[in-house]
Amino acid sequence: MYKVMGITAGRKNSNSEILLKEALMACEEAGAEVTMINLRDYNILDCTGCTACTKGMSQGKNVGCVLDSKDDKKKIMEAMLEQDGVIISVPTYDLMPASPYLTFAQRSLSYETSFLETIGAIAHKDRVAGLIAVGGSTRSWQSMALEGLQATMFTTDLKVVDMLLATRVPGNAQCLLDDALMARARKMGEHIMQAVQTPPEERTWLGEEDMGWCPNCHSNALVLGEPQWDGLHYPIECQVCGAGGTLEQVDGKWKFVIAEDGLLKDRTTVAGRAKHLEEIAATQGGYYGDPEAMKKVQERKAKYVRKTFPAV
Numbered sequence: 001m002y003k004v005m006g007i008t009a010g011r012k013n014s015n016s017e018i019l020l021k022e023a024l025m026a027c028e029e030a031g032a033e034v035t036m037i038n039l040r041d042y043n044i045l046d047c048t049g050c051t052a053c054t055k056g057m058s059q060g061k062n063v064g065c066v067l068d069s070k071d072d073k074k075k076i077m078e079a080m081l082e083q084d085g086v087i088i089s090v091p092t093y094d095l096m097p098a099s100p101y102l103t104f105a106q107r108s109l110s111y112e113t114s115f116l117e118t119i120g121a122i123a124h125k126d127r128v129a130g131l132i133a134v135g136g137s138t139r140s141w142q143s144m145a146l147e148g149l150q151a152t153m154f155t156t157d158l159k160v161v162d163m164l165l166a167t168r169v170p171g172n173a174q175c176l177l178d179d180a181l182m183a184r185a186r187k188m189g190e191h192i193m194q195a196v197q198t199p200p201e202e203r204t205w206l207g208e209e210d211m212g213w214c215p216n217c218h219s220n221a222l223v224l225g226e227p228q229w230d231g232l233h234y235p236i237e238c239q240v241c242g243a244g245g246t247l248e249q250v251d252g253k254w255k256f257v258i259a260e261d262g263l264l265k266d267r268t269t270v271a272g273r274a275k276h277l278e279e280i281a282a283t284q285g286g287y288y289g290d291p292e293a294m295k296k297v298q299e300r301k302a303k304y305v306r307k308t309f310p311a312v
Contacts, residue, residue, distance in 0.1 A: 002027075002196045004085040006036035009101040011091075015134045015175040019166060019185040020089035023130065026189025027085070032196075035079065042072040044104045051284070053110035057277065058285030062121045065110040073107050077156075081111070085128045085192040086158055092135035092145040097152075105152035113157040114270040115277055124270075126200035129158035130188045136170025139220075147221045150240045154267045162191040162207040163218065213256045217241035217268055222256055229279050234259060242267045 004027040010016030017038065028034045045067050056063035068074040080086060090101045116122045131153075133145035146163050153160055164184055169175045175182065191206040205218060212218035219240035227233045234244025236256060244262040247254055266272035287293060 002032045002084045004032040004034050004192060005080055005083045007088045009039040009090045009098050014172045015169050016089045016091050018173060018175055019132050020087060022182055022185040023087050023189035026186045027193055030193040039100050039104050044073055045071045046103055047107050054280055054284055057115050058281045060119060062116060062119060077111050083127060084196040087130040088149060089132035092133050092142045095144045097145055097148040108155040112155050114273045127158050128161045128195040129153055130162045130192050131160060132164045134166040138167050147219050147240050150219055154273055161195045161205060162188050164188055214238040214243055216243045
């Protein structure tokens, strides 16, 4: 039996939760074992920025998160990593995913699956994901919502096969008046089940074919490229997956064309994320492994430790 988990972080029995339940019901009807949580029911602490997890990674060690014994993050992650599919549905605040979800997701670095698999701490598992972002306006006021959700998928190796931007539903449970939107949420559940029943090497994007600028991850966000830590440079990059290429006119329309080596650091793949682990090892590992640099920082830091300002 396939396992599918729903995660939301919105109001109880309102748009995000209702759309998620509609998608999950389609999964359940197709025979999946379904679980669902609302993050507002759990205690999730903010990342402290201690960098213990990445220090361990730079030394090839799995040290976990220092907060794992203090809140519910580990319990949720252990369940989530056992799933075949995950559907996430959250409200949009100030263009981005709601903070309760981001607080949860930004604690996932200690669960970086490509690292844990590399050192043999966990076995590889192929997982798929569907993303739903919900807001009261059009894309203009949700412009980073789905992209923000996508950016939290890499660490736990969730392959996004469908995305839905639910617009103009600000009122409590207002989505129930939009039959097309409800049907689209159900279709996402069907897509998740289609994906989990497809061999991993054959899984592909199942959402709207022309969604987004990026043909690799279907995000709608491109940025000007800059030289990366190892000198790699593309004129244009996908802000989400990191695909590199150029903008070209095709049949009178602008199109993002990925370079021949433009997926070298594709964040949606284990190999691409491993390139970032190399960066962590070189940049952070190089810093902590240099006694002279550490000594110099401590000497200069004293000035800022002593300096204080009035608080509110």
